[in-house]
Amino acid sequence: MEKPDKEFTIQEALDMAVDHHRAGRLSEANNIYRLILDKLPNQPVALNLNGVILHQSGNSISAINQIKKAIESNPNYVDAHLNLGTVLMDLNRFEEASECFSLATNIDPNHSIAFNNLGNAKFKMYQYEDAVVDYEKAIALDPLCIEAYTNMGVLFKEEGELETALKYIQKAININPENINSLNNYGAILSDLRQYEEAEDSYKKALSIDPNNIGVIGNYAILLNIIGKKELSLSFFSKRLDLARGKYVDNLDLPQFKYISKSKIKHDIEQFQFLKSTYKGDVRFENLVDIYSKLDKEITWPANDAEWVLLSKSQRERIADSYNRSVHIAYAPEISGGALNKNLDAVAITKNYFENKPGIAFFDNFLNALALKKLRQYFMESTIWYDFSYSGGYLGAMYTDGVACPLLLQIAEELRKVFPKIIKDHPLVQMWAYKYDSQLKGINNHADIAAVNVNFWITPDVANTNPKSGGIIIHKAEAPLDWNFNSFNRDEEQIKKFLNQNQSGNIKVPYAENRMVLFNSNLIHKTDNIAFKTGYENRRINITMLFGNRVNN
Template identity: 50%
Template sequence: PDYADAHSNLGVTLQELGRSKDAEASYRKAIALKPDYADAHSNLGVTLQELGKLEDALVQYKKSFELVRGKNPVDPQHKSFRLISKAKMKHDIEQFEYLAASGYESEKFQALVNVYKAVSSEINWPTNDAEIIPLTDKYQKLLMDTYNRSIHVLEAPELPGPTLSNTLDIEKITENYFKHDFGLTYFDNFLTPVALDSIRHFLLGSTIWFDFFHKGGYMGAYLKDGMACPLFLQIAEEMRTTFPKIFKNHPLKQLWAYKYDSRAYKNDSPLTGINAHADYAAINVNFWVTPKAANLNSLSGGLVVYNTEAPLEWDPNTFNNDTEKILEHLEDNNDEKSNIPYNENRIVLFNSNLIHETDKFEFKEGYENRRINVTMLFGERGT
């Protein structure tokens, strides 16, 4: 096993140096020595993706996902199995209710609803629904192999036809992007109805919302941890080929989705959207999948993008997490901003280095009404 670690660590170093083929060889050596090495499978997935071997990358992501979240997890003490928040508990109960009502193994999921509700009623929750607390041994045993596990993951296969709508004015969209000082545009009817529907069902029905560690109480799902499916990669590839002037040769680097609590609009609520930050990439793609009818204020609920870049010398921790420094930087610079309201199937394309944040939002209560955004990151920062 020690040798496996050494090969895996070498792979990470080679990957950082841009030597993807050598990194691939190192990760494969690590896996040959230790087949259940989840991190090596996951990192191999990233490397294969960088090399353009998307199908092979999906295989590795799925292997890693199964090792971490499957029936026999390699680390039974994974921190996401031992911690919980009231917001996370509420989300999971709502998801199981949705699955039972939608006819997916109804008895199983209704039984889980009952167990989770019973546990929730016994826990002495803090007043802040987003606050994370330990899950005692007693409750870990009760929730056992269902909490933060891959107990229900839907398929989102590649579609036979295009995923992007055929109504898009590609030249106009490209022109609008470059009209902005730093690169920004948005447009509606991004995906075909079939692609949008497939993604919505996948995100509502898949138990992949393992990241509840944000102080705003929203849930995250990631490429390496359940979102690796052919449809997302197909969309990313079509974006690159449809808008070559914007995306250049930038490959897809990262993919995630966030799902929010509809109570976030209340002024005293600890549940919020994402604070001002920039991302570690060249181009951001952000699109919204929740039905328009769920949004109670058509003038808000989307994204605020400031006309200010994060300084290139800032490290990821600063431009992602240091809200105070970011707000100071906005005050010192240009605080002009674009306020892009929410719309179903609307996409925002922008330079990843622009500081941006979730707009205030007010959505209807109920699981299917939760605001969901999907983010794709392309290319390296500063390129």
């Protein structure tokens, strides 16, 4: 490393490094931090900020070690505790992060950001009441703390207390009318309250400030579909996908690009092999099979196939233009004349739904043959299976992150017309797809934050080795309306206790290709045991649509 011509004091060198760091010149900043550490190996500020750059560069484990050294050098260094907590939050190590932020508040009880961050960690651990206390402390210490007001709004939105959520977000906007995060959340809450015109205004204002904000673009796309502007909605979904997964992605330091799992790489290799055999003249897929297969062999995988592994810098560079990117998106147009099976007996299905209180029905031959074929092609070919965060090892594709396509929006629209007494005026608010390997464990008991669930399967029946299983189990027990999101969606012990006390029975719906299950979203349900054949074309694919929200059910 080159030595500077002039000798600077440590403080002068730190000031220069920080200036570079704030301007995004990470290499220049890090060079100075390392020069300082060559002279003073225990200099806490240089250790802390060098750790921050390591994290920003994708080396989070080394970042943790470096920031811990800063804390060892100066145990009362609040910023180091906060930065360590931030790194741990990015790694989903929320309990450890909470400890770091708590230490920071003990050292400086007047640090509003420390309390706000502590609230965030507790929010992530679903400790909602404690999170509210910390956010309130942050606001008491700094009445202009936009982050705390916005976080309170998000928390109350998740609790279903929309009017309270709106008040907190409004306070954040009053402080800074151009805060993108506040405007985005304000639009989302207004949309849940069905104040669509005001929601659109909020999204438009946010996009006038930052036209490429993917969070706002995704939420605005959902709203546009709700208010009947489907073509414009699809253009925004496409724009969001291009910005988040396309050729010119701004930020490749996100966890979704830095980490991988055995389950994820196995799927991606199989998908590239499938695309290679489908598009024989396209050498891209042949090259990707080779690159990913070599990477698979060189990584030392943990015993748990779902556990994340940090990619090295050289590994990330090899797959940077393909990993979790929209390499190939199949064409899924609307079906002329309709996508649903014309022979569906909507009257009988609706009668069945209401007789199976509190609302359950399932039936076969949901889609017509062409729609089923096109939809299966879309999910088999499209490289949209970006979410590998599930402990069961299955993969997810989300509404705003590749799932939205003309055919699925058509299906949702037709469902509302065919089943008006069930879906009523509830809009499509969320949609996703999951893809399972042959023996993976499915989703545990939970309810969803919606009014009506639509769930259907598109993998051929020949893939399922047990025709009596592989589908869904729906308990005839509605989650109490005073339960928060964690209680009805995540807290397995509380749900188990509730089901044991309730003893309401359940309906087991076995897997079948093109079978649709329609039910009250407040009903607790789980994926049944899965035993499918091995091989990419045999992977179980289910698609879920959520209509309305729990509050308005």
